[in-house]
Amino acid sequence: MASLVAANVAQNHPALAVFASDKGPGDAERSSLMSQAGTLLARHGARIICLADETLDNIPLITSARAAGGEVLIVADAAFRAPAALAEVPVERIDDPEARVKRVGELAQGFVGLPGSLASAAALYRTWVRAGAGAGGKPVVLLNHHRAFEAMRGMATDILSHSVSHADRVVVFTDNVEDLWNKVAWALNVTA
Numbered sequence: 164m165a166s167l168v169a170a171n172v173a174q175n176h177p178a179l180a181v182f183a184s185d186k187g188p189g190d191a192e193r194s195s196l197m198s199q200a201g202t203l204l205a206r207h208g209a210r211i212i213c214l215a216d217e218t219l220d221n222i223p224l225i226t227s228a229r230a231a232g233g234e235v236l237i238v239a240d241a242a243f244r245a246p247a248a249l250a251e252v253p254v255e256r257i258d259d260p261e262a263r264v265k266r267v268g269e270l271a272q273g274f275v276g277l278p279g280s281l282a283s284a285a286a287l288y289r290t291w292v293r294a295g296a297g298a299g300g301k302p303v304v305l306l307n308h309h310r311a312f313e314a315m316r317g318m319a320t321d322i323l324s325h326s327v328s329h330a331d332r333v334v335v336f337t338d339n340v341e342d343l344w345n346k347v348a349w350a351l352n353v354t355a
Contacts, residue, residue: 176208177351180271182287184220184279193278196308197224199340200277205233207344214267215239216260216286220279225249238267261293268294273351274303275343278311297333302350304335306343312336 185194205228257263305312337346
């Protein structure tokens with residue numbers, strides 16, 4: 164009975180690896196989108212896992228999630244130093260880059276990609292593939308704000324839909340933050 168209860172809690176409060184960046188040229192709204200997403204995910208009880216691979220580019224996500232009472236874990240290398248605003252956020256330190264990516268993949272039940280840099284998109288892809296990609300049963304939900312992931316949407320339609328069973332639950336798209344939790348809950352089959 165205890166394992167059934169634990170499974171329901173884990174399912175209804177999923178651990179999500181969230182990838183985003185507010186660095187580099189591009190959409191000036193990225194920090195705001197991260198803040199909105201962090202608040203939304205935290206209010207629905209999601210545990211947010213962030214990879215600090217050389218830098219931590221999603222500070223607005225983390226601070227807003229924590230302000231909303233959410234749980235956040237940063238997986239980083241031994242040299243990582245959290246900014247003062249994140250001093251109380253738990254950090255799991257793993258020196259080997261491949262082991263860090265693998266650990267994030269192990270912890271996450273699903274992946275969320277917010278508009279960001281090429282580096283954040285590459286980290287999302289690398290981590291999802293190390294976690295088994297579609298065959299690993301861990302979906303990716305992409306916030307396609309201002310068509311940030313439109314190329315991926317085209318690939319999912321043209322390739323994945325013909326070759327991957329239940330492709331619509333493997334790579335999921337939404338165009339607005341308000342719908343992000345609905346897509347995450349649907350992809351993970353979360354009931355709460």
